Amino acid sequence: MTQLKLPDIAAQHQEQALSLHWVGMCGIALPVQFDGRSTAAKADAGVNLIDGSSRGIHMSRLYLALESLANQPLTPLAIRQLLADFMSSHEGLSSAAYLRLSFEHLLKRPALVSPLAGWKSYDVTVDARIQNEMFHVELLVSVPYSSTCPCSAALARQLIQQQFQASFSQQQINKASVLEWLGSAQGILATPHSQRSTAKIQVRLRSNQTVLPITELIDCVEASLGTAVQTAVKRADEQAFALANGQNLMFCEDAARRLHNAVKQLEWSTAFRLRVEHAESLHAHDAVATSQWQWDVSCEA
Structure with a gap:
C-alpha cells in the first residue's frame, strides 16, 4: 500500500503576508537542573516570524529543543545555545528567539536565634532572548518580607x-x-501595625555572566530590608523578629530606596527595575512603590 505524504499545512502560503513579533508556546512543563537539584518549571518558547509569506513556524522544533535544558545545569551558556538552536531550526523564517522559565527556588534558611531552620520558596523567572544578534538574560525574583509602618x-x-x-x-x-x-497590658496598650510585603526585582545580567546568581540576588534583597519572613521559630526567634521590625520601620518608599541602592551595587547587574508591595493591614488596598536603573525600552522583550 502506498503511504501518503502527510500534508504540511504550515508551509502553505496565506492570503495576506504579514510578519509577526512573537510566535510560540506558553506553559510547557519542563524539569530544569539548578543548584544541584531538579526543579519543575514552566517554559514559554518562541521566535519572531519575519517571513510574512510563511503560514507559521515549526513549534514542534522548539518543543523538542527544550529537552536539552533537562539534561544539564541551567546556565546562561545553556540558554544561549538553546536560543541559537531555536533560530537555526527556523533559518530564513526568524531573526530572534525568546525563552521564559518560571520555577520555585527552595532555600533552607536558619532561624534568627535558635538552631532551627526551614525551607522557603521563592518565585523565580528567567527571561532570555537573542535579538539583533545580541544575547540578553534577565532574572526576576519575588521575595516576601515584613514591613512595619513608621x-x-x-x-x-x-x-x-x-x-x-x-x-x-x-x-x-x-x-x-x-x-x-x-510589662503589663495597661502599659503597652498600643502596637504598630505590620504587613506581609513583597519585593519583585528584575535584573539584567552582564552578557558574559557564566552563572545565574539567583541566590545572591535573594540574599541581597533580604539583607537590605532586614525583615525577611521566617520559617521554623521558637519564642526567642519571634522576639528577635519583633526587634528587627522595630528597628526597620519602613514605608513602601523606604523599602524601594533601600533595594535600589543595594541592587545597584551588584557587579553583575547592568540594569534593573523593582516593585515593592505592602499588603496593608490598616487599609483594604495596598501601598506600592517602583524604581528602576538604566532600564529602558531596549530591555523589553
Missing part, C-alpha cells in the same frame, strides 16, 4: 506616653513600678 509606630508611642503620664501622675516613680508597668 506612622503607626509613632502613634503607638504617643499613646504609650499618654498612658504613662496618666498612670504615674499621682504616684512616685521608681524603677520597679516602671518595669512592672512596661
